Amino acid sequence: MISQRPESNRTIRPRIAGGLLAILGLLLPAPTGLGAQPSSPWAAIAKSVTIHRDEFGVPHVFARTDAGAVFGFAYAQAEDFFWRLEENFILALGRSSELRGDSTLASDRLNRALGIPRLAEAEYRRMNRRMRELCEAFANGVNYYLATHPEVRPRLLVRIEPWYPLAFIRYNYYQMGFAFDPALESVPLRTAAAGPTMAWPSRPTAFALLSGSIGSNGWVVGPGKSASGYPLLFINPHLPLFGSGQVYEGHLRSDEGWDFSGYARFGFPFPYVGHNGSLGWVSTDNAADQVDVYAERFDDPKYPLRYRYGTGYRTASQRTDTILVRTVAGLEVRTFVSTRTHHGPIVGEASGKLLALRMAHLEEDGWLAEWYAMTRAQSVRELRRAMVPLRMLFGNVMAADRAGNTFYLYNGAIPRRDPQFDWTKPVDGADPRTEWRGYHAIDELPQLENPATGWMQNSNTSPFSLTSSGNPLRAGFPAYMVPDRDNPRGVRAHQILSAGGEDTGRFTFDEWTRLGFDTRLAMADSLLPALLRSAASEAAPRLTPAAREAVDALARWDRRATATSAAATLFLLWQNRTAARQEGAETPAAVASLAAVVDSLAVARGTWQVAWGEISRLQRRDEASGAPFSDLAPSLPVPGVSGAAGAVFTVNGAFGAGGRRFATAGASYVSVVEFGPIVRARAVHAFGASGDPLSPHFFDQAPLYAAGTFREAWFTPSDVLSHATRSYHPGAK
Numbered sequence: 001m002i003s004q005r006p007e008s009n010r011t012i013r014p015r016i017a018g019g020l021l022a023i024l025g026l027l028l029p030a031p032t033g034l035g036a037q038p039s040s041p042w043a044a045i046a047k048s049v050t051i052h053r054d055e056f057g058v059p060h061v062f063a064r065t066d067a068g069a070v071f072g073f074a075y076a077q078a079e080d081f082f083w084r085l086e087e088n089f090i091l092a093l094g095r096s097s098e099l100r101g102d103s104t105l106a107s108d109r110l111n112r113a114l115g116i117p118r119l120a121e122a123e124y125r126r127m128n129r130r131m132r133e134l135c136e137a138f139a140n141g142v143n144y145y146l147a148t149h150p151e152v153r154p155r156l157l158v159r160i161e162p163w164y165p166l167a168f169i170r171y172n173y174y175q176m177g178f179a180f181d182p183a184l185e186s187v188p189l190r191t192a193a194a195g196p197t198m199a200w201p202s203r204p205t206a207f208a209l210l211s212g213s214i215g216s217n218g219w220v221v222g223p224g225k226s227a228s229g230y231p232l233l234f235i236n237p238h239l240p241l242f243g244s245g246q247v248y249e250g251h252l253r254s255d256e257g258w259d260f261s262g263y264a265r266f267g268f269p270f271p272y273v274g275h276n277g278s279l280g281w282v283s284t285d286n287a288a289d290q291v292d293v294y295a296e297r298f299d300d301p302k303y304p305l306r307y308r309y310g311t312g313y314r315t316a317s318q319r320t321d322t323i324l325v326r327t328v329a330g331l332e333v334r335t336f337v338s339t340r341t342h343h344g345p346i347v348g349e350a351s352g353k354l355l356a357l358r359m360a361h362l363e364e365d366g367w368l369a370e371w372y373a374m375t376r377a378q379s380v381r382e383l384r385r386a387m388v389p390l391r392m393l394f395g396n397v398m399a400a401d402r403a404g405n406t407f408y409l410y411n412g413a414i415p416r417r418d419p420q421f422d423w424t425k426p427v428d429g430a431d432p433r434t435e436w437r438g439y440h441a442i443d444e445l446p447q448l449e450n451p452a453t454g455w456m457q458n459s460n461t462s463p464f465s466l467t468s469s470g471n472p473l474r475a476g477f478p479a480y481m482v483p484d485r486d487n488p489r490g491v492r493a494h495q496i497l498s499a500g501g502e503d504t505g506r507f508t509f510d511e512w513t514r515l516g517f518d519t520r521l522a523m524a525d526s527l528l529p530a531l532l533r534s535a536a537s538e539a540a541p542r543l544t545p546a547a548r549e550a551v552d553a554l555a556r557w558d559r560r561a562t563a564t565s566a567a568a569t570l571f572l573l574w575q576n577r578t579a580a581r582q583e584g585a586e587t588p589a590a591v592a593s594l595a596a597v598v599d600s601l602a603v604a605r606g607t608w609q610v611a612w613g614e615i616s617r618l619q620r621r622d623e624a625s626g627a628p629f630s631d632l633a634p635s636l637p638v639p640g641v642s643g644a645a646g647a648v649f650t651v652n653g654a655f656g657a658g659g660r661r662f663a664t665a666g667a668s669y670v671s672v673v674e675f676g677p678i679v680r681a682r683a684v685h686a687f688g689a690s691g692d693p694l695s696p697h698f699f700d701q702a703p704l705y706a707a708g709t710f711r712e713a714w715f716t717p718s719d720v721l722s723h724a725t726r727s728y729h730p731g732a733k
Helices: 020-027 041-047 066-092 097-114 116-126 129-148 164-178 205-210 367-376 380-386 488-499 509-515 522-536 545-556 566-578 588-605 702-707 717-722
Strands: 049-053 059-063 217-221 232-236 238-240 247-254 259-265 273-275 279-284 291-296 306-309 312-315 317-327 330-341 344-350 353-359 396-401 406-410 447-449 455-458 616-618 651-655 661-667 669-674 680-685 726-728
Touching (some): 041 066, 041 129, 049 066, 059 066, 059 717, 066 097, 066 116, 097 116, 097 164, 097 330, 097 344, 116 164, 129 164, 129 367, 164 367, 217 396, 217 406, 217 488, 232 273, 232 279, 232 396, 232 509, 247 680, 279 380, 291 344, 330 353, 380 396, 380 406, 455 488, 509 669, 522 545, 522 566, 522 588, 545 588, 566 588, 680 702
Parallel strands (some): 059 247
Antiparallel strands (some): 049 059, 049 726, 217 455, 238 661, 247 259, 259 273, 273 279, 317 330, 344 353, 396 406, 406 447, 651 661, 669 680
């Protein structure tokens, strides 16, 4: 056991750390100390980089080289929210238990079983020179921030290594995404062929919400549906507002021709969704099945690592990992043995068999390189060419370029499988017929370019309903490739885009902007008429005067969620209470449920006439302090609704003890882009650029967001420079 005074589980704000300078002197290359030395390599790079902060603190990083731009972007991330940046890397390295003890041990064990740190470090060593330069530049940018800000005390990571971003990419998509395959729900976690088991690690709350009723929105219209004749793009990821999945906005421009603006995660070297001067794209999560679970039979008592395969056996490999776990007595060393078959790591057990998890390209390279090529592409054709390797493994990617082209791809590395098996469940690992037969090439994936309708949408919906006609045909693709599903947000997108804009069916940029926060509820259109008929029928239960008033209010309602609408509150709480479907709305029980909502509001609030903005609130918690949501802390009314209600403006959260619902996930970043001769863009973040509660940019975009308005997202050098409130080199005080 290693003796060490345990720190509180409360997170630690940046503070003066007397011992940090000595640590930095040993672990970090120059510069160290209270200021950067002019002769240090980092200081020389910093002089070639300028960070321009606009009115909302969004960083626009201008540099001589692409690597310099990444250096500056890393420095800006550390300035704005070092706590979150470090936290993401701690998660990606499987070291959370060093801070939080047994509560995060299952997550760290899964991380090590998947081999995330080991694979990331190996990928870095194999990278070509350009990609290594970018990874090194990111690490150097963060380390330079630490060297020039000795008052900031890392909780664990006093030096950032170049392969950490690669580990975070794997953590973000493999551990927090693909590992939660439906076939592994409710299975015990096991990392050795014999040994203790523990519960499968749960996703953080925000991720759990994302796996339910919310997702992302992506729209595009071509020149024929645009009043200006220029393509329009709507970028609207629905991601956690807190935790490792939250987004960070930035703009990188280098003299080497790289010029890209959009969003990243804290710990990604550059924005990966957004636009440059000629091309932009949005990505919504798709349902591509890139993971399978294999049930392996270890049935030879003499050779415990032998498992059946075909008519014989194969031998599994094992690896020993140590994890430091915080206890009341200090850090305790725990040793775990991970077992792998040729299918992948053993991660669970069911029905007497151990379960191996096989993930597409888990042990291979190329995710970051593909993003980089995508951000440098200047047309739809170049974008598609950049995606040919299919190493960036997620997303309904929808794009537009300045030449007027629009494009959609159901992206992913999808294994070729024998269709006779049910791939939604664990398959027999001993049967060679269950082996993958390579991957489907990009030409075999659903895609669509320049549809005759002039528009496309994807709201985590089927590629067979992108537009009103001319979609890819379901019969052309195997069932395991594309689950055919739609949702209420997709219904609303179809209503908007098929109707077209007010200008003879074409959208102006201003109208396109307003639609980014549309709150018309598709499910109200679907369910409300039946509910009202049921309330008027003789079979309806006897209603109190208050309940009758509520029914009348719903009949007059415009079916939009606004901050002042009491009818929206009634409908949304009723839908949440009943999980109502079309066939269940016209029943006496549905009316009784509405009456119960009226009664519950009257008890909790003194009246049923409660504005939706009184229920739905936007509040930014200080993650570094662990502060909870509170009715006593400042918050704003926000009209966004759960994705199950079918509005464009999607915000979800948990209802608190006071009856309010504080936003935890949803429309985390909203952007609209017009691809004319000079690109125009507007954007808004749910909170602000900085994670520091003392910063003026901690919550300064929230009033815009809550009101459904945007700020200008400056892109051209002249606009950036004329709107910069501060321009400085990294390391400047």
